[in-house]
Amino acid sequence: MKTCRNIRQSLSVFLNRIVLLWQQAFSHVYKEWHGYETEKSPIFTLEFYDSLEYPKPKSDECHFMNFHGTLCGRKQFKDSNMCFWHFRDVSKYEKDAMREYFGTECSLKEAIENEVLNKQSLRGAYLENAAIGGNFFEKGANLSRADLREANLTGAHLSYGSLNRARLERANLEYAYLSDVDLRGCVFTDAKLFNTKFRRNDFSEAKGISKENFLGWKYSIMPQYKMLETYPDQCKDVYRALTAHFQAAGALEDASWAAYKEREMHRRWFRSRINPLWHIAEDFGDAVFKQRKPGMKIILFSFIHSLTSSVQYLRLTFFKILCGYGERVWRIMVASFLVILIYAVAYSYYGILDEIGSCLYFSVMTFLTVGDANLTLKGNYQWMVASESFIGLLLMGLFLFTIARRAVGRN
Numbered sequence: 001m002k003t004c005r006n007i008r009q010s011l012s013v014f015l016n017r018i019v020l021l022w023q024q025a026f027s028h029v030y031k032e033w034h035g036y037e038t039e040k041s042p043i044f045t046l047e048f049y050d051s052l053e054y055p056k057p058k059s060d061e062c063h064f065m066n067f068h069g070t071l072c073g074r075k076q077f078k079d080s081n082m083c084f085w086h087f088r089d090v091s092k093y094e095k096d097a098m099r100e101y102f103g104t105e106c107s108l109k110e111a112i113e114n115e116v117l118n119k120q121s122l123r124g125a126y127l128e129n130a131a132i133g134g135n136f137f138e139k140g141a142n143l144s145r146a147d148l149r150e151a152n153l154t155g156a157h158l159s160y161g162s163l164n165r166a167r168l169e170r171a172n173l174e175y176a177y178l179s180d181v182d183l184r185g186c187v188f189t190d191a192k193l194f195n196t197k198f199r200r201n202d203f204s205e206a207k208g209i210s211k212e213n214f215l216g217w218k219y220s221i222m223p224q225y226k227m228l229e230t231y232p233d234q235c236k237d238v239y240r241a242l243t244a245h246f247q248a249a250g251a252l253e254d255a256s257w258a259a260y261k262e263r264e265m266h267r268r269w270f271r272s273r274i275n276p277l278w279h280i281a282e283d284f285g286d287a288v289f290k291q292r293k294p295g296m297k298i299i300l301f302s303f304i305h306s307l308t309s310s311v312q313y314l315r316l317t318f319f320k321i322l323c324g325y326g327e328r329v330w331r332i333m334v335a336s337f338l339v340i341l342i343y344a345v346a347y348s349y350y351g352i353l354d355e356i357g358s359c360l361y362f363s364v365m366t367f368l369t370v371g372d373a374n375l376t377l378k379g380n381y382q383w384m385v386a387s388e389s390f391i392g393l394l395l396m397g398l399f400l401f402t403i404a405r406r407a408v409g410r411n
């Protein structure tokens, strides 16, 4: 008898594992991570839970169980098997329904804040089309695997929370705060991320994210693609993470945009550090923090720091204008054209060749490092010609490198 029961138990455990695996595979295929309702899927009945080794929900509690095997346990919404958060219908946002469930008149945002205040997870919550934008006073909402399709999250403070594997298709996250938010496996298809605040985010396994998500309009007519760039040092790392993500996904144009933005943030960071007072304040604060006496050395070092920042800023600015940090092919072409033109005018001015036409021809030939033996030069200007050849060689190399990197990738 005992052996029989053991076999039955092992069989039951084995079958449960199969069911769970099937459920995960099924959800993966249909990208419906938490789209199961007791009404629709017969396996999520009390009998199903009875057969599991996991905790069983009480008949008056929410039946939502996540993949870790923990139960939601909130009270049920109306006559469904789910609580308010896991009930999958937008009719629940109605004022009367919410008053009946929560006992008081409250907005959806206040209800979420209450959950966060009580350290309750909103994992797998159904919030499709929900209007929960604006400031949250309680930060750190756990909205992992939540359904936030088409939700209005404009300006929402979701910092320190989690959106792990959340669905954000067509959601509006403009001006939202996503600092330190877990974004792994998020679905961003057609979500609006213009001027969204990011910091230390991980985009690995994120789906549907591209440059287009960051589209906004300057003066209502000029398209621009960016996140909130108030803190360049933080944005720099986020753009770098985006570059790596786009690169891994093979989206080379998007990777190029993110790489350009990363360098631009780097430049802006140096610009913010040019002012020596900034360094004096920083070094002074540092000395006080480490309980050292701030001396005159601070002022000297501040000026040295300021000088190096200026040099770096100028270097990056030059690099930006010349070739868009090695991402803009057109800028190199314009730069090449200008170099040829300037040298042609110089050759004409110093009278190396008689006509302006032959000066231009000679300039092009020199730039391409081809030269022309038939032209006889007047005067002693070899160094000028050599310098044009040198610049030409560098620019052509840069041109080929930029095209190749945009076409092949940056690995």
Ligand SMILES: [Zn+2]
Residues within 6 Å of the ligand: 062, 063, 064, 072, 073, 074, 082, 083, 084, 085, 086
């Ligand atoms: Zn629930």
